[in-house]
Amino acid sequence: MRLPFKNNSSLLTLILCLHFLLVSGQKKIPQIKLEKGQTSTEFIEAKIDSIIAVLTLEEKVALTHAQSKFSAKGVARLGIPEVWMSDGPHGVREEISWDAWSEAGWTNDAITAFPALTCLAASFNPKLSRDYGFSLGEEARYREKDILLGPGVNIYRTPMNGRNFEYLGEDPFLASTMVVPYIKGVQENGVAACVKHFALNNQEHWRDKINVEVSDRALYEIYLPAFKAAVQKGNVWSLMGAYNKFRGQYTTHHKILNKILKNDWGFDGVVISDWGSGHSTKEAALYGLDIEMGTGTDGLGTGADNHYEYYYLAKPFLKAIKNGELSEDLVDDKVRRILRLIYRTSLNSNRALGKLNTKEHHEVARKVATDGIVLLKNEDNFFPVKDKKGLKIAVIGENATRDMTRGGGSSQLKPLFEISPLEGLKTRYKNAAIIHTMGYESGASAYDKTLPATLNQDSLYVKAIEVAKKADVVLFIGGLNKSYHQDSEGDDREVFALPYGQEKLLNGINEVNKNVGFLLVTGNAVAMPWISKTKGILQTWYLGSMAGHAIADIVSGDANPSGKLPFSFPKKLTDNAAHSFGEVSYPGDGVNQYYKEDILVGYRWFDTKEIAPQFAFGYGLSYSDFKISNIKIDQKKYRINDKIKVTLDVSNIGSRPGSEVVQVYIGKHKSKVKRALKELKGFSKVYLDKGDKKNTTITIDVSQLAYYNTKISDWSVEKGTYYLYVGNASNNIVKKIKFVLF
Ligand code: GLC
Secondary structure (H helix, E strand, O other), X not given: OOOOOOOHHHXXXXXXXXXXXXXXXXXXXXXXXXXXXXXXXXXXXHHHHHHHHHOOHHHHHHHOEEEEOOEEOOEHHXXXXXXXXXXXXXXXXOOEOOOOOOEOOOOOOOEOOOOOHHHHHHOOOHHHHHHHHHHHHHHHHHOOOOEEOOOEOOOOOOOOOXXXXXXXXXXXHHHHHHHHHHHHHHHOOOOEEEEEEEXXXXXXXXXXXXXXXXXXXXXXXXHOXXXXXXXXXXXXXXXXXXXXXXXXXXXXXOHHHHHHHHHXXXXXXXXXXXXXXXXXXXXXXXXXXXXXXXXXXXXXOOOOOOHHHHOOOOHHHHHHHHOOOOOHHHHHHHHHHHHHHHHHOOOOOOOOOOOOOOHHHHHHHHHHHHHHOEEEEEHHHOOOOOOOOOOEEEEEOHHHOOXXXXXXXXXXXXXXXXXXXXXXXXXXXXXXXXXXXXXXXXXXXXXXXXXXXXXXXHHHHHHHHHXXXXXXXXXXXXXXXXXXXXXXXXXXXXXXXXXXXXXXXXXXXXXXXXXXXXXXXXXXXXOOOOHHHOOEEEEOOOOXXXXXHHHHHHHHOOOOOOOOOOOOEOOOHHHOHHHOOOOOOOOXXXXXXXXXXXXXXXXXXXXXXXXXXXXXXXXXXXXXXXXEEEEEEOOOEEOOOOEEEEEEEEEEOOOOOEEEEEEEEEEEOOOOOOOOOOEEEEEEEEEEOOOOEEEEEEEEEHHHHOEEEOOOOEEEOOXXXXXXXXXXXXXXXXXXXXXXXX
């Protein structure tokens, strides 16, 4: 098309004039001063008001979607910085390319890999959770990230979920208690935590399309509490939606984001989509999504000046506001939340500088690991294994050397180092002889496929038997790994049993050596038909950079195991609640999925259906022995606003210092609604020297006994008789006390 100009120079002059008018027409942020008596929060809100007033509509919309793989725009004109994000829940992910999932290839982004969150949950140690969050937040700050995309708190509903290793187990009270200090620790660094994935993302299979149908009771009593605690107690600054649907609507822009999260709970932070989980401009605009990420994950659009402009909350959103289809108030609320996050992070002049790979961080990682490892079986005091001259220790299994920080999906890491179990054991055992052989090989893993094993499995087997035959002690280090269809994002496990021929290998080893200890490296429960083939079993999780040292600490007895299972181990898969109702319950029919077990998730199911698990929620042994006694509650009758004060003595009657986790469960007797037999309502981890006794108090608000009353769409506390159960595992109750609510 020919323009009506004599020549290019006059066109250029016109463009420059227009540009000048445009820019000069855009207002600057008016200088405002902190007024007398104004709090810093009020001052920031006033600043935000003043900024919104001078932003153009284009600038507002630009804030609400990605500009690259892991960043969103700021407002350069006004000196408002971009928002930079990074995975993940147990370490800061390596730098990713601007427009692609490939690593950016930096040489200064190696970090500390902390234990995965199942291990943190197993520690039952909220104080340690704060140290974990703080150390991780320091590393995110140092890597100049404004949002750390974690923690994940999706409830453990099935042992087949590929991502359970990233989460905090099957119980909403444990997850709620452990997630709050983690978030506070991260955010002390001026980095936003991002609690995820809201909500009902309890499997990876069909995650991007499955529609979850679940009752309001299970939603409010099981699946939402950890998110609610993150918001109301952790004051989390951001939250990530999920891929799946709930009652037919995508959870990333779902009416419960406005109703429950922002209105009922008062969440004042930013809702971020999962990568590619946004599906509609109108829904995203209306139902609470504030920053859309990862929709066009290649970022390199074709035929457009920038693929990011085609995001749902980009040009289509701008157009819909301009033509009056959508109100500008919608973008203003999103912008307000985003600016509030920016003021809490990159514009927070008090925030620290951050630290990376410090000794302290390594010590925290080691402490969480040793505190979270669970001793499941210890026949003939198999563990600890003494480091004595002449002792021959066979270390067999691929997981003795396989790195576990790579793979697993978005939570994968590039650690500065990762001490393998073999390396840790070799460093610790100076006198005993350690003979290692691989035993089995799983094949390398890639994000969406597993590559075949390359070595001859038979010769690995033969070699393993040979080594086992000559050894005094066998440490079998196996389990799962971060390969696809194992403990990994993107899809679920396909079998409940141990993979890669481990059971056959264990049987073979047991033929030639009865002195076998199994170190299970998994983030999930597995079938254990081989349990009689082992004298000792340690659940060792994915432990990150200090894995080998922590494992050696426990195996050698330098540290006394004190972890407790954050989820139940069923004897067989069909004992698990989600697997008791056929495919419609798990994994669904490809379109819909029905959580038919309702509120009876995990031990709630085993208790109420009287099914004996292989190992119970809250279970874990020690190298010492403890006694819980003198258990009392302060009243026999309570009112709704009372607190129940449980006092008890914990004694270390064993031969060495250690910690016990006292657990308090409560159940309603003859309730008028369906209830689990009992639910965890309090716990305390008590450290005791040998011979020590400590009096411990656990206080429980009566309001915590409420159930979600669907008749009034609110919580109700039922009067009448309750039982309070005290023990050191959900299936090991020392005392049951009756009380009444009136
Ligand atoms: C992934 C994950 C999410 C992660 C995000 C960015 O799909 O579901 O947890 O933070 O994308 O990598």
